[in-house]
Amino acid sequence: MVVFIFEQPFGCIMIERRDIFQAISDPTRRVIIHKLAQGPLNIAQIVEDFDMSRQAIAKHIKVLKECGMISITQQGREQVCEAKIDQLDEVVDWVTKSRTLWNQRFEKLDQFLQNSK
Amino acid sequence: MVVFIFEQPFGCIMIERRDIFQAISDPTRRVIIHKLAQGPLNIAQIVEDFDMSRQAIAKHIKVLKECGMISITQQGREQVCEAKIDQLDEVVDWVTKSRTLWNQRFEKLDQFLQNSK
DNA sequence: TATTTGTACAACCAAATGGTTGTGTTTATA
DNA sequence: TATAAACACAACCATTTGGTTGTACAAATA
Numbered sequence: 001m002v003v004f005i006f007e008q009p010f011g012c013i014m015i016e017r018r019d020i021f022q023a024i025s026d027p028t029r030r031v032i033i034h035k036l037a038q039g040p041l042n043i044a045q046i047v048e049d050f051d052m053s054r055q056a057i058a059k060h061i062k063v064l065k066e067c068g069m070i071s072i073t074q075q076g077r078e079q080v081c082e083a084k085i086d087q088l089d090e091v092v093d094w095v096t097k098s099r100t101l102w103n104q105r106f107e108k109l110d111q112f113l114q115n116s117k
Numbered sequence: 118m119v120v121f122i123f124e125q126p127f128g129c130i131m132i133e134r135r136d137i138f139q140a141i142s143d144p145t146r147r148v149i150i151h152k153l154a155q156g157p158l159n160i161a162q163i164v165e166d167f168d169m170s171r172q173a174i175a176k177h178i179k180v181l182k183e184c185g186m187i188s189i190t191q192q193g194r195e196q197v198c199e200a201k202i203d204q205l206d207e208v209v210d211w212v213t214k215s216r217t218l219w220n221q222r223f224e225k226l227d228q229f230l231q232n233s234k
Numbered sequence: 235t236a237t238t239t240g241t242a243c244a245a246c247c248a249a250a251t252g253g254t255t256g257t258g259t260t261t262a263t264a
Numbered sequence: 265t266a267t268a269a270a271c272a273c274a275a276c277c278a279t280t281t282g283g284t285t286g287t288a289c290a291a292a293t294a
Contacts, residue, residue: 025142037218077291085219088212095205101154102202194261194270
């Protein structure tokens, strides 16, 4: 779990927050996200495809919600879950940053070789 | 942890495998990956920037290795770690798949609206 | 109205996670 | 050669994770 520490006038407040990387770290949750990417579903509909108890899935749903990966709206007795796919941009951004650093590594090597001529 | 079950002639073999999503799920490991993306480092050099024991970092290094996210080569008494950035493609592929499903969702809605005319 | 459906909440559990400290070994270096 | 550096291995610990079962309740439905 990520812990952010914000400096405050009267001291430090620590806020624990689940992040998107945690949301997609579990294979079951990744399947749930793919299902919801195709359209909103209630919890019972999500459970259908899994060989797992409703409560286990409900816990995953809870995690996904806390990570901001899905939104939930009440419709009668149903809890309709909708994926917030845009949130995955953060993951791609991080990977892109990694790749950029990686590529710059070779540029530096090239510069070194250029200077060595 | 992911468990893959492969059907075999003489029954089932279950193989436990850490995956790349687990590698990047921890914020400390993400920082380590970014550091290594800029060039190979030994464990002591990685530890330098963290307010954490060497052993804790060594455990993260172990996880990253098991996930195939880094390779380690022995150089004298040093363990030199190198990032395998290409492995992150799997993450991007998964996100891309999610986005594709998401976009198809709207295409289906469009088709529905077209047919309703 | 009686029953089924969709869900929440709580207790419980084993295993994994993310950290610690302590000890020992090999490899450089003063 | 003595010491320091880089590391491995093990034991330990608290918390989190990912699952279970049981109970209860409100909303549809027969």
